[in-house]
Amino acid sequence: MVSPKKITQIIIDIGFLSQKQVDRAINEQLSRPRSIKRVLQELGYITGDEFQFSLLPQLGIIPTPISVSAVPTGLVEKIPAEFAREHHIAPLKTEGDTAVLVTDEALNYLIFDNLPTLLNIQSPLQLDITTTESFENYLKLAYSIDKQDFTPLLAKMDKGYSGELTSESAGAMLEEAEESLQAPVTQLATAIIADASRRRSSDIHLEPLEERFRVRYRIDGVLHEMVSPPRNLQGPLIARFKLMGGMDLAEKRHPQDGRIMINIAGRPIDLRVSSLPGIYGESVVMRILDKTSMLLSMDKLGFLSDDQKKWEELLRYSGGIVLVTGPTGSGKTTTLYTSLSALNTTDRKIMTVEEPVEYQIEGINQTQVRPEIQLSFSTVLRSFLRQAPDVILVGEIRDFETADIALRAALTGHLVFSTLHTNDATSAPTRLVDLGTEPFLVASSLQGAMAQRLVRVLCPACKTPDEPTEEEIQQLRIKPGEEVKICRPNGCPECNHSGFRGRRGIYEIFTMNDELRQMVLRKEASSKLRTVARSYGMRTMGEDGIIKVKMGITTLDEVRSITSVE
Numbered sequence: 001m002v003s004p005k006k007i008t009q010i011i012i013d014i015g016f017l018s019q020k021q022v023d024r025a026i027n028e029q030l031s032r033p034r035s036i037k038r039v040l041q042e043l044g045y046i047t048g049d050e051f052q053f054s055l056l057p058q059l060g061i062i063p064t065p066i067s068v069s070a071v072p073t074g075l076v077e078k079i080p081a082e083f084a085r086e087h088h089i090a091p092l093k094t095e096g097d098t099a100v101l102v103t104d105e106a107l108n109y110l111i112f113d114n115l116p117t118l119l120n121i122q123s124p125l126q127l128d129i130t131t132t133e134s135f136e137n138y139l140k141l142a143y144s145i146d147k148q149d150f151t152p153l154l155a156k157m158d159k160g161y162s163g164e165l166t167s168e169s170a171g172a173m174l175e176e177a178e179e180s181l182q183a184p185v186t187q188l189a190t191a192i193i194a195d196a197s198r199r200r201s202s203d204i205h206l207e208p209l210e211e212r213f214r215v216r217y218r219i220d221g222v223l224h225e226m227v228s229p230p231r232n233l234q235g236p237l238i239a240r241f242k243l244m245g246g247m248d249l250a251e252k253r254h255p256q257d258g259r260i261m262i263n264i265a266g267r268p269i270d271l272r273v274s275s276l277p278g279i280y281g282e283s284v285v286m287r288i289l290d291k292t293s294m295l296l297s298m299d300k301l302g303f304l305s306d307d308q309k310k311w312e313e314l315l316r317y318s319g320g321i322v323l324v325t326g327p328t329g330s331g332k333t334t335t336l337y338t339s340l341s342a343l344n345t346t347d348r349k350i351m352t353v354e355e356p357v358e359y360q361i362e363g364i365n366q367t368q369v370r371p372e373i374q375l376s377f378s379t380v381l382r383s384f385l386r387q388a389p390d391v392i393l394v395g396e397i398r399d400f401e402t403a404d405i406a407l408r409a410a411l412t413g414h415l416v417f418s419t420l421h422t423n424d425a426t427s428a429p430t431r432l433v434d435l436g437t438e439p440f441l442v443a444s445s446l447q448g449a450m451a452q453r454l455v456r457v458l459c460p461a462c463k464t465p466d467e468p469t470e471e472e473i474q475q476l477r478i479k480p481g482e483e484v485k486i487c488r489p490n491g492c493p494e495c496n497h498s499g500f501r502g503r504r505g506i507y508e509i510f511t512m513n514d515e516l517r518q519m520v521l522r523k524e525a526s527s528k529l530r531t532v533a534r535s536y537g538m539r540t541m542g543e544d545g546i547i548k549v550k551m552g553i554t555t556l557d558e559v560r561s562i563t564s565v566e
Contacts, residue, residue: 030114197267202221220498247275302504331453352393448510508539
C-alpha cells in the first residue's frame, strides 16, 4: 500500500490542492464530520468527479475489486452504516492487529490520520482502494439486510407535509392528525412494522438527527439502518405511531409510553411504544413483543442437558424463591414465561405482577404495576398472599419492601420467581442482603439463581467448519485429541449476509446447599460463594459459552463480547 502521507504530498505537489486548502478542509471536516469530498465541494476546491480519473494514475493507485468470503462482523459493528455511506469508507478485514478499511474515494487518504479519532478505533489502520461498483456491492453486503424499498410508497407522499401539529385542543389535535395522516403515511407506518417483524427485529428505532430522519431495526441484538423516510415526514410518521399507541399528540415535552396492537397478514403483532423529546424532535422506539419467542419449550432455551435438569429441579420446589439475573435484553422474561408455561396446569394457581405485562398467558392471573395510582410491586404482592397462589412471579425486585415481602412469601410455602440485576448468579444473595433483607431470610428462602446472557447463533445454512487457531486452542482449552466443531460465520441470504441467525442463552445456575446457606448467614462475599459453588459443579457463563463454541453453535468472539472467559 502506498503511504497515505505520500499520497497527500503528491496531491499537493501536482497542484491539485494547496497545503493551505488541505489543512482548511481537514479542520472543517473535523469540526462538523462529513465526507472530505463534500467538504472540498462546499469550499469550492473541487467540482464533480473528474479529479478521481486524473488523480489515480498520478498517485500510482490501481483500484482492486473486493474479494471477501466473510464480513468482519465485529469490525462492522464499530463503524456505523451512516458513516460508511457518507464517507465511502467500510471495514474489510483484520490482519493481525491491523484493521483494513476499503474506499472507492482517493481523497479519503487526506484524512487517514484522522480516521482513528472519527471512528474511535485504537488499533492500527490500513486503507485500500477499490472500484466504485465493487465498493457499493460490498457496502450492501457488509451492512446487512437488503433494504425494504419504500420508494414507491414515499413517492405518493405529499411534499407539503410540515410535520407540525399545532392545534391547542386535544379534540382539534386528533382531527388535524387524522386529516394530515393520510393513507400514504398510514401505509408507510404499517409497512415499517410489517417489515421489521418479517426480519425478526426485536425493536424499531425512529431517530431525528440534525439533517435527516433515521430508521433502524435491532436484529439479533445488533442495530441495522434501513432506507429512511425524508426529513419532512418525521412529524407525521411519529404522530401516526403515537396515535396508534394511544399517546397524547399534543404532548411533546415529556416522555410517553403506549402500546400498539395490530394485525398484519392475519398475524397479531404487539408493540410497546416509547417516545422521548430530543433537540431535533421526538424519537420513538417500538419494542416488538414476539409472542412466539416468549413461549418456547424448555429444550429450545439453549440449556445444555445437565443445566436443563438443574433448572427443572428448581421448578419442582413447592416453596422458596428462584431468581433470574442479567441485564436488560438478556432473555430473562423469555426464560420466566417458558418456565411458568411448564408449571401452568389446572391444579396450580399462578399469579404475576409485572411492569408491563408483556404477554398474556391463558390460565394465569396477571397484574400490571401502575405507579400513577400507587399500585407498586410491593402493594400487589401483599394482596397476592390473600389470594392463596401456588406460584408467584414478581417482574423485578428493585427495593427492600418488594424483596422482603417476596422472601417472606417464599418462606411460607409459595414458589416465587423474580428477576434481579446482578452480573452473575452467585451475587444474588449478596444483592438481596444489600437491599436490607435479613440474611436468615435469604438463606432460608433462596433455592437458587440463574444468570444468563444471549449470544448470536451461527447461521446453520452458511456456517463454515474450520480448524481452531493456536490462540483459540488455548482459550477454549482444547485438549489433544479432543473432537470439536469450530465454525466461522460466512453470510448468505438466509441470515441477511451477517453470518448469524437468532440468539441463544448461555447460563450459570447456582443452587443452594447447607454449606452455602451458612455462608450467606455469615454474610460471606459473593466471590467466596462463587468458589464454593464451583467446587460443587457450578459451570460459569463463560464455560457454558466455551462448550457452545466447541459445538459449532456460536463463536469465541461472541462469547468474549458479553462475558469473561474464565
